Amino acid sequence: MKHAPWERRLGLVRAPGYGALAGLLMACVPAFDDRAPLVTEPQIAAVVTTPAEARPRTAVTLEAKLALPLGAEAAGPFAWSFCTTPVPLGDPRPIAAACGAEAGLPILGNGATVQATVPSDACARFGPDPRSGGSRAADPDDTGGYYQPIRVDALGARWFYLLRVTCELPNAPSDVARQLAQEYVPNTAPALAALEKFEDGVWVAFEHARPGQTLALRARWQPEAAEDFVYLPVGAHSLAARRESLRVRWLSTSGHFAVDASGRSESDTQTTAENAWTADATPNTVRFWLVLTDSRGASSVEQTDVDVRAP
Template sequence: MRARALFLFLLASYLPLLSVGACVPEFDTDLSQISAPRVLAIAASPAEAAGRQTVTLSALVVGPDGEPTPVLDWRVCLARKALTELGPVSPACLEPRPASADVQRLPPGNSAEFALDQDVCRSFGPLRPTPKPGEPAGRPVDADVTGGFYQPVVGTLDDSVTLGAVRITCDPINVNRDQALEYKERYRPNEAPRIASVSIGDDALVPDDAAFELPLGPTRLRARWNECPTESACGDGLCTEREDKATCAEDCEAPHGCTGAEPYVWYDRENQRVAPRHEGISVAWYTSNGRFESEQTGLDENEAQRRTDTENVWQPARPGPATVWLVIRDTRGGLSWKTVRFVVSG
């Protein structure tokens, strides 16, 4: 079970890197169907944090309707991945009984809290790590496609392993003074996206506090999130680019960003400049009754600037209770989820 979960994670991580002509194995497993307890997502709050900052981890653990769900065992990965290792994290973090030097264990439960190490940008970021006695200094971690770096975390459910990550705030390296100042003024930590509403097509909103009744048959569900402003405006309730406590105390006293697809800046190394970008959004769909037409839908960076919704077709399998879980992610690693309940009539 553990090996299968890890294989599926690695496959999902590296499928985008395969060429168009590559041979990809076919699986008959529909990941949108929930027939046994599973961990669907691990979220961090805040979605992006700096060294020494406290982070709360939460897990979406689900199962068939009416069945209790187990709790997770948590680990924070401390071991760096070797340069020759192709996987997303060091295998030492995934061992059934890892060494104490490789992981930090957290209390079991569906949530846990820990503080990022003060040198997290050396361990998992752009700074060269401190060499171990008798060993040469290692090389910094490569950034992801958004310019980000991540602290790995692990949740284990029985023998199944689920990987999560906390985006870490690290200053860019190998930039000049003006670029460093511009980045500091313009970049703001990621805010996790949230689904604002779920509707049946363009019509009825699905309530948050009661089961929604619908007939058996294909149903088009639409998920919406908030639209994010493209320019900063003091007084809009969002602490965004070039705003801080000095320039806009009312927005930045307790700073937070937009819960949709946010604009942000990154350091574009190819053109050697601080450049604007926009988050893409994806939604993964799961159900306890039937299946979805697509396991995941969403918008890329360009599409997410024009739209704030995505849809999918749900095919319930039988009359009775049904639960649908939607996990929304942005391209900077932030995520959250929404649970909606239905009663399917025959």
């Protein structure tokens, strides 16, 4: 637990509360070493689905993109299933705790890549479609999207992924629903173009580094990676257009990053996300994974190896 000098001196709260301490005048919030953990054991960096957004009853390919320590191999099996229980109202988490315990709807196959069909009732359980008994329709996220949770039991842990499903809007005015059906373009996964380092005043491909060196890095994507889309804002009666935000998660097998994620908000049209990375003091080979995710939930993963060697 660390306390910055100014915190010790003035004892001031850092970070918004969203909880019991909102409004507290003075306190000391401990700081953890929350730098991105190194990839020291196999983990799922992301789940990539094809297509990135699907309607109920359509086929999708689910692929668990793995981040493995150098020399390690993924140990199966991968047990996939669709969750059936939505998040209780008011629960601040993105997935129901019950999803971690229930059997769900099993998906055939036990590999890192499986084929599945989106459940026919995905928009009724997790979306706006009416259910019998007059139950409350699910709420969308801030991009107007609804998501079918998917659980993956693998690598000794329990993972989940939210697959964006395309649903009609039965409670919206019919002309708005019709316009949305005509104009909405389903999401596609964004792709990274390059990983670059800043050296000698220019950005160049990141292929090697010196032991102990701290480098400015950037992940670059094509402008079309941030897609435009229309959606129905909550409480609105007409469609609105917006642009995706993009976010990069940075993973590596050694060294350390300044931040574990960075990106661009939807109003920021730049096509890069920056970070700083410091190499270990000893020469080695470092494997990087960059997970690029858009605000509608689709991801892609790029992997690259970099030699850390003395000049």
